[in-house]
Amino acid sequence: MNDTDDSTGKLRSPQVTHLEWGRTEVEGLAPAKDVVLYPGGGHPWDWNVHGTRHTPGIQPGDVQELLDRGADVVVLSLGIDRVLQVDPATLDLLTTTGTEYHLADTRAAVELYNTLARTRPTGALLHSTC
Secondary structure, X not given: OOOEOXXXXXXXXXXXXXXXXXXXXXXXXXXXXXXXXXXXXXXXXXXXXXXXEXXXXXXXXXXXHHHHOOOOEEEEEOOOOOOOOEOHHHHHHHHHOOOEEEEEOHHHHHHHHHHHHOOOOEEEEEEXXX
């Protein structure tokens, strides 16, 4: 993966190339069930790191990593069937930092993320099941 956008010199967020139940493929990364994406790369999303569970949902620590790695816009997937929630503290963090964010089912989240990532430093947390 070319990590920089030649026109701006800024780190580029990788594109999602394929999504199916339980598998997300991203340019430059090994396939994974769930992924953390940010300008310059990404990695498998280990829910245990910050205590993410379907309820209460995505934790502030997961999103803080995206912000720390330079995302100006964040896309949070709620799962294919919208089962994953977002902890209210996570939304508070995004609001307090003035970060633009979007919540969507995973298919719509991937489409939006890929579009945003073409022109902006974008972060995403993508959950490929439920």
